[in-house]
Amino acid sequence: MTGRPGTAPAPHDTVAPARDAANARAVARLTEARPVLETIAPAAEVVPGMTARTILVSGPPMPWQGYEGGQRRAVIGAALYEGLARDEAEAEALLADGTLAVRPSHDHATVGSLTGVCTASMPVVVVRDEASGRRAFCRMNEGADRNSLTFGVWDHGVGARLRHVCDVVSPALAEVLGHLGGIPLAPIIRRALAMGDDLHSRHRAAGTLLRAALLDAVLDLSRDRVAERHRQLAAYLRTADYLFLHLVMAAAKAAADSASGIPGSTLVTAMNLNEKEFGLRVSGLGDRWFTAPLPPVSTLRGRLDDGLTTDDLAYVGGESLITETVGLGGMAAAAAMPLQDHSAGSPREMIRLTERMYGITLAEHPEYRVPALAHRGVPCGIDVRRVAETGIVPAIHLGATLRDGGHAGAVLFLPPLEPFRRAADLLSASSPATAPA
Amino acid sequence: MTGRPGTAPAPHDTVAPARDAANARAVARLTEARPVLETIAPAAEVVPGMTARTILVSGPPMPWQGYEGGQRRAVIGAALYEGLARDEAEAEALLADGTLAVRPSHDHATVGSLTGVCTASMPVVVVRDEASGRRAFCRMNEGADRNSLTFGVWDHGVGARLRHVCDVVSPALAEVLGHLGGIPLAPIIRRALAMGDDLHSRHRAAGTLLRAALLDAVLDLSRDRVAERHRQLAAYLRTADYLFLHLVMAAAKAAADSASGIPGSTLVTAMNLNEKEFGLRVSGLGDRWFTAPLPPVSTLRGRLDDGLTTDDLAYVGGESLITETVGLGGMAAAAAMPLQDHSAGSPREMIRLTERMYGITLAEHPEYRVPALAHRGVPCGIDVRRVAETGIVPAIHLGATLRDGGHAGAVLFLPPLEPFRRAADLLSASSPATAPA
Known part of the structure; x- marks a missing residue:
């Protein structure tokens, strides 16, 4: 791609070396990250900019009036849970006049699973990237029940489970993590990729x-x-199927944030969705979101729970896509053959899915490896330029949710190409070589 | 293979239906087995025929004079550990005159890992097949240290670790198993096959x-x-890498024994080795061993520990091959991509290895499935007749041991074809259709 020594470089060759250097810096932040689960704490105590009246949600920013489905239900439920309103009508009013601030998680070093709601008192997992020193957060999973704020459901049972996690499980887990001095997550992720997980x-x-x-x-x-709280922690761990997902999300967010803001870099540093739009950020373009409407749920492939069809589904947001941003999830499909029915459909197609991803990524992770690919590193660091050039979009493993809230299965989600193209075009136009001096 | 209705069957067609029926019965015993880890107890209390002067070993029977390497060292070590002799010279004398009886594990419903030594006081895992009611046994793993009787090493450190497992860990584990009412092993095996294990x-x-x-x-x-003993159990579990292998071995032995002794069946019910010979048993031929000299260690493929070559290796016996007998281990290579460097060498060859095994087996296990083969059941129930006809021998994942004792790595072992042929010939000659009336 770069000119040979002694030859006069073509105009685009003056751009490429700077971009490649920027991308090398950016992707090194992803691959050199050393995430450690430090503790669990109420969001108000650790999440930057969190106030008593803040409600975090997943997805690129959207005016409150835009929320009509699962995220709206979850935000209102969170307001009631937090005691910010006496009833739904008051919550609606306070949300409408801005007394309660619905804020995008990503602007608070946080990522949210599906609806992604989080309020001040809710415990978040605190993951620190030892390489960069950055911390990131994700609300602690509220337990096994698939009726949850995460899945866009609010009722008294949801509230009771949240309270139990907040009052009993989270302090017990914080105590255990303190005893251990934190838990390094990279060794677990590395081992799990050899054990059928896509993470x-x-x-x-x-x-x-x-x-x-x-x-x-x-x-x-x-x-x-x-102690009784430790017995309760053990009981929680027996069924908290999503706990590790929330840890790896925070780990990915810390790494992605550390790779953000590098001038000229075409590396994707965030992908997410709200009820209506897919969004992404690119390192060289900082905190700006590039968005496009979500594809119809009828285009989702995968396996839903018994008897359900895509007609039963609705988007409720989601930021677990941060795992794909660092090379896990659908990018690492070849590591997770047990997911084949929820994803590409067959072992051969799972291999092909990951193999295609090498065409749009900047690196192979030096430690996160896929045995089914002869220990090749996962495709890591999505390059908007390569996505734009090839038309290949990142493969994303997504949780599916019901129109009325609740868990519906797991599917393969292919985001719209257009925001990748727009980001690539903008970076190309604003590159140091062609920008006005 | 069977004659069409209305046509006169050829002579072999009168044999085939009886053999097929016998094999269907035999293989059903393997696939319907429901192994439960019941408890841990001293061998003397649970192993049939075990006496204070019995020393169990792996492999087809061999006169004591035949043992010259790791098994000899381990048997003598076990005699000293058990207090059956004051020193090596006395042990040698008592073994030579038969006062101490070296007995094949398989005749005591037991299987042994590598050297397979087990004496009266040593704790064995007790696994019961709920389908057949049969119990089988395997000495409890003595911990993480690779200097062990299992690997053909005897010294004071080995003795101290054995004593700790016997006096502290084993009673604590028995107590926990009692509290749980046993642990069903099939669900764990099923899940582990989707998590990179060959078992x-x-x-x-x-x-x-x-x-x-x-x-x-x-x-x-x-x-x-x-309790302190429970803390010691937790410490043991932190590093007892081989514990589950010994459970699955006992589970496989119980299933294989339940499939044994069915007249006319060509199903393999045991495979093992001593220092010099490979041996197998076939259901229709009961407890008779068919043996052949082991192939030179130079023919073993796989990955050894740093700096070692096959020149450093020696056989020390082994009965973990009972896992292959029921469709696990090398038969399930395609489930265990992390083992590729220790086995067939690449993901593609791991797939091919298991695919070849369907050509010599009688069934696909209905529950033990391989995600990388689109959830196909593992090839289960080796048929000596098909082995003899195709020349394809079972693929076996084997632990490698050093000439002077100790762990050396893991390799792919291909047993000699000849004993399969001899067993097949004998069954064919003695089949009801051709045997004298």
Whole structure:
């Protein structure tokens, strides 16, 4: 791509070296990240800019009036849970007049699963990238029940489970993490990729490895007797299927943020969705969102829970796509053959899916490897320029949600190409070589 | 293969239906087995025919004088550990005159890992097949250290670790299993096959699932405080890499024994090795061994520990091949891509290895499935007749051992064809249709 020594470079060759250098810096931030689960704490205590009246949500920013489905239900539920309103009508009024601020998670170093709602008192996992020093956050999973704010459901049962996690499970987990001095996540992610996980739609191996480590630590710190809160933590861990997903999301967010804001870099640093739009950010363009309407749910491929069809689905937002941003999830489909029915459909197509992703990424991760690809590193660091040139979009493993809220299965989501193209065009137009001096 | 209705069957067609029916019965015993880990107990208390002077070993029977390497060292070490002799010279004398009886494990419903030594006081895992009611046994793994009787090493450190497992870890584990009412193993095996395990050379997922379940149970039964023996159990579980292998071996042995002794069946019910010979048993021929000299260690393929070559290796026996007998291990290579460097060499060859095995097996296991083969069941139930006809021998994942004792890596072992041929010939000659009336 670069000119040979001694030849006069063509005009685009003066751009390429600067862009390549910027991308090399950016992708190194992703591949050199060393995420450590530090603790669990109420969002108000750790999330930057979090106030008592802030409600975080997934997705590119959207005016409150735009929320009509699962995210709206979850935001109102979160306001009631937090005691910010006495009833739905008051919550609606306070949201409409801006007394309660609905804020995009990404602007608070946070990512949210599906609806992504998080209020001040809710516990978030705190993951620190030891390489960059950056911290990122994700609301702690509220347990096994698929009726949850995450899936766009609010009722008294949801509230009771949130309260239990907040009052009992989260402090117990924080205590165990303190005893352990944190848990490095990269070794677990590395091992889980050899155990059938993609770390987005499937994180069973990672979750089991984490659970064993936590239970061992509980035994170790129970010098006198086993506290009831620790028994409750053990009970939570028995069924908290999504806990590790929320850890890896925070780990990915910390890494992606550390790769953000590098002038000239065409690396994708965020992908997400709200109820209506897909959005992405690119390193060289900072915090600006490039968005496009979501494809119809009828285009989603995968396996839904018994008896459901895509007619039953609706988008409720989601930022677990941050895992794809660092090379996991659908990008690592070839590592997760158990997901084939939820994704590309067959072992051969799972391999092909990941192989295609090498065509739009900047690096192969040096540690996160795929045994089914002869230990090749996962395709890491999506390049908007390559996406724009090839027309290949990132493969995303997404949780599917019901129109009326609740879990519906797992699917393969292919985002719209257009925002990648627009970001690539803008970076190309504003590149140092062609911009006015 | 069977004659069409209305046509006069050729002579072999009168044999085939009886053989097929016998094989269907035999293989059903393998596929319908429901192994449950019941408890851990001293061999003397549970192993049939075990006496204070019995020393079990792996492999087809061989006169004591035949043992010259790792098994000899381990048998003598076991005699000293058990207090059956004051020193090596006395042990040698008692073994030579038959006062101490070296017995093949398989005749005591037991299987042994590598050297396979087991004496009366040593704890064995007790696995019961709920479908047949049969129990089988395997000595409990003595911990993480690769200097062990299993690997043909005897010294004071080995003795101290054996004693710790016997006196502390084994009673604690028995207590936890009692609290749980046993642990069904099939669900763990099924899940582990989707998590990169072959359940012979790799059992990391199964071990982690088991460990989490056991630690959870320890917390649950520690009503007052955590007993020191339970802390020691937790410490053991942190590093006992081979524990689950020994459970799955006992599970496979119980299933294989339940499939044994069915007249006319050509199903392999045992494969093993001592220092010098490979041996197998076939259902229709009961407890008779068919043996052949082991191939030179120079023919073993795989990856050895740093700096070692096949010149450093020696056979020390082994009965973990019972896992291949029921469709796991090398038969399920396609499930265990992380093992590729220790086995067929590449993802494609791992797939091919398992695919070849369908040509010599009687069934696809209905529950033990391989995601990388689009959830096809593992090739289960080796048929000596098909092995003899095709010349394809079972693929076996084997632990490699050093000439002077100790762990050396994991390799792909292809047993000699000849004993399969001899067993097939004998069954064919003695089949009801051709045998004298």
